[in-house]
Amino acid sequence: xxxxxxxxxxxxxxxxxxxxxxxxxxxxxxxxxxxxxxxxxxxxxxxxxxxxxxxxxxxxxxxxxxxxxxxxxxxxxxxxxxxxxxxxxxxxxxxxxxxxxxxxxxxxxxxxxxxxxxxxxxxxxxxxxxxxxxxxxxxxxxxxxxxxxxxxxxxxxxxxxxxxxxxxxxxxxxxxxxxxxxxxxxxxxxxxxxxxxxxxxxxxxxxxxxxxxxxxxxxxxxxxxxxxxxxxxxxxxxxxxxxxxxxxxxxxxxxxxxxxxxxxxxxxxxxxxxxxxxxxxxxxxxxxxxxxxxxxxxxxxxxxxxxxxxxxxxxxxxxxxxxxxxxxxxxxxxxxxxxxxxxxxxxxxxxxxxxxxxxxxxxxxxxxxxxxxxxxxxxxxxxxxxxxxxxxxxxxxxx
Numbered sequence: 001x002x003x004x005x006x007x008x009x010x011x012x013x014x015x016x017x018x019x020x021x022x023x024x025x026x027x028x029x030x031x032x033x034x035x036x037x038x039x040x041x042x043x044x045x046x047x048x049x050x051x052x053x054x055x056x057x058x059x060x061x062x063x064x065x066x067x068x069x070x071x072x073x074x075x076x077x078x079x080x081x082x083x084x085x086x087x088x089x090x091x092x093x094x095x096x097x098x099x100x101x102x103x104x105x106x107x108x109x110x111x112x113x114x115x116x117x118x119x120x121x122x123x124x125x126x127x128x129x130x131x132x133x134x135x136x137x138x139x140x141x142x143x144x145x146x147x148x149x150x151x152x153x154x155x156x157x158x159x160x161x162x163x164x165x166x167x168x169x170x171x172x173x174x175x176x177x178x179x180x181x182x183x184x185x186x187x188x189x190x191x192x193x194x195x196x197x198x199x200x201x202x203x204x205x206x207x208x209x210x211x212x213x214x215x216x217x218x219x220x221x222x223x224x225x226x227x228x229x230x231x232x233x234x235x236x237x238x239x240x241x242x243x244x245x246x247x248x249x250x251x252x253x254x255x256x257x258x259x260x261x262x263x264x265x266x267x268x269x270x271x272x273x274x275x276x277x278x279x280x281x282x283x284x285x286x287x288x289x290x291x292x293x294x295x296x297x298x299x300x301x302x303x304x305x306x307x308x309x310x311x312x313x314x315x316x317x318x319x320x321x322x323x324x325x326x327x328x329x330x331x332x333x334x335x336x337x338x339x340x341x342x343x344x345x346x347x348x349x350x351x352x353x354x355x356x357x358x359x360x361x362x363x364x365x366x367x368x369x370x371x372x373x374x375x376x377x378x379x380x381x382x383x384x385x386x387x388x389x390x391x392x393x394x395x396x397x398x399x
Contacts, residue, residue, distance in 0.1 A: 014082045016089075020229035022079045023095070026102060027233070028188045029072055034178070035109055036305035036315060038062035042177050042197055044309075048283055049296035058280055061308050069106045076103050090355055091230055094348075098235045112306045116313025119305070123239055125275070126268045126319040134265035134322060138289040142258045148199035155183070155194045158205050158378065162213035163192075165376035171217060180304045182297075185212050187220040187232060187347065206382045207255040214253070214372035215246025222368035223346045228359065231346040239317045241350045244324020245343055248332070249372055251325075253379075253386050263298075264325065266290050267318040270302045278310035279303045337395050340388065341367030 038044055040063070050056035080099040083092065101122050108114035126134070152175040160173045171190045182198040185191070192212055200208070219242070223232040234242065247264065250256035266289050273282045283299035290298070301318055303309035327350060331339060342356050345368045359365035374386040 014086050017229045019079075019083065019095070020233065022075075022082070023098070023230075023233050024188060026072070026075050026079060026099075029075065030102060030105070031186060031188055033067055033072065034065075035067060035105065037064075037178065037180060038304065039065055041180055041300070041304070045180075045296055045300045048279065048300060049293055051280070052283055052287060052292045052296060059309075061310075062306070064110075064307065067109055069109055073103065073106050076106065091235065091352075094235045094352070095230070098233075110307060112308055112311055112313060115305050119314065119316045122237060123315070123317040123320065124237065125316055126272060126323055130268055130319065130323050130326065131272050133326075134268035137261060137265040138269065140258075142262055148201050148204070150200040150202060150205050152194040152196050152198055155198075155200055155205055155208065156192075158209055159192050159194070159213060161378035162209045162376075163217065165373075165378055166213075166218070166221070166370060168217065168221065180301050183208055183212055185216040185220070187216075187224075187234075192217065203255070203257065206379055207250055207257075207260060209377055209379055210249050210253045210255045210372065210383075211246045214377055215249050216242065218370055218372060219245065219344050219347060219368075222344045222370055226345065226365055228346075228365055231348070231365070234347045236349045236351065238347060238349045239320035240324030240327055241343070242324070242347070243321045244326070244328040247321055247325040248328045252388070253372065253374065253383050255379075255383060261322075262290070263294070264322040266294070266298055267302070268322050270298045271314075271316050271319040274299075274302045274312070274314045274316075276312050278312065280310065337392055340392065341369070341371070344368030344371060 044059055044062055047056060047059040051058050076099055080096065080103070083095055083099065086092070101118065104114070104118040104121065108118045156173045156175055163169075163171050163173070171192065173192045173194070175196045176193045177196040179193060179195040182195045182200075184193050186193075220232060226232075247256075250260065266286055269289070270282050270286060273285055277285070279299055282302065283295045286295035286298055289295075298318075300309075301315070303314045305315050306313065328343070331343075331350065331353075339353070342353060342360065343350075345360070345365060346352070346356055348356065356365060360367060369389075371388040371392075372386070373389065374380045374383040379386075
């Protein structure tokens with residue numbers, strides 16, 4: 001029995017597993033289409049950095065490959081029609097909203113104003129309090145970072161070691177030049193990618209294994225073994241929960257640093273500035289706080305998806321790292337460490353935590369049991385003995 005059956009049978013031939021399969025098909029197709037990634041993202045990022053150093057002309061408009069949205073729209077509409085015709089179930093409004101947003105994304109391809117409106121609807125903006133906190137963080141300078149000498153292939157090897165520690169042989173790791181982020185995780189494709197031209201410090205490598213494998217991959221794995229077929233799907237506004245939990249893990253493991261928090265703060269400022277400023281203005285403002293290369297990278301991230309990056313608007317999801325860290329920290333303070341296995345159990349946003357708790361209480365879902373451990377992540381020599389499971393067991397004994 002699934003969550004859908006508990007809260008109302010899905011009728012008309014749309015079983016929970018069929019619904020999940022349809023959503024999975026659409027999500028995979030959208031991810032493969034790379035709707036928000038310019039064709040030569042590495043060249044555009046490099047040209048912006050060159051301009052900021054005063055060694056070249058300002059970058060122009062971004063070019064994207066041809067995108068055929070008709071079939072994708074058909075899939076979204078067919079799935080949405082089936083959901084609308086079904087009997088009520090717990091996540092119905094969330095699923096309908098998810099599909100509606102995917103339709104908005106497809107209709108907004110090539111239309112910068114429509115795309116920016118979609119981003120605001122799905123990802124929102126940082127609160128004034130978060131923006132103020134971000135500026136306060138950036139007011140405090142940090143020491144110069146160590147040399148970034150670790151290449152992408154070495155990072156891939158460390159991530160592979162972390163995956164193997166959990167027996168996740170079906171997950172693959174690859175280096176790619178078609179990326180805006182330096183590292184990304186795809187649950188739908190069971191893939192971790194590292195940007196080919198990126199270079200990392202030794203401490204960054206440790207942090208990334210904690211964040212990407214200990215956070216994103218293990219959360220995906222725990223969600224995929226649930227009886228509820230919708231558990232692995234990122235429904236709703238999930239970035240603050242997903243990235244906030246991974247960022248909290250960095251702090252718990254001792255893998256964070258003032259420089260990392262500073263990066264998250266700079267992303268908040270960039271998202272805020274991008275609502276009225278173009279690519280160059282955002283990047284130039286960021287150079288007051290971070291290096292030129294980092295300013296170019298962050299500005300490129302918040303403007304991806306736009307055909308004309310020199311206009312206002314863009315992708316707002318990057319505020320979710322700091323916003324999410326604050327939200328996850330707050331919920332752990334309120335509810336204790338025992339909330340963590342619930343947060344790791346699905347890919348749903350924090351707003352669905354009451355539903356998760358209800359499903360666990362009804363025996364329709366189980367708290368996550370595969371949790372971050374420095375030994376299994378291949379990081380014991382870097383972090384010492386760190387085990388979230390042992391922490392939870394100790395807390396339970398105290399209570």
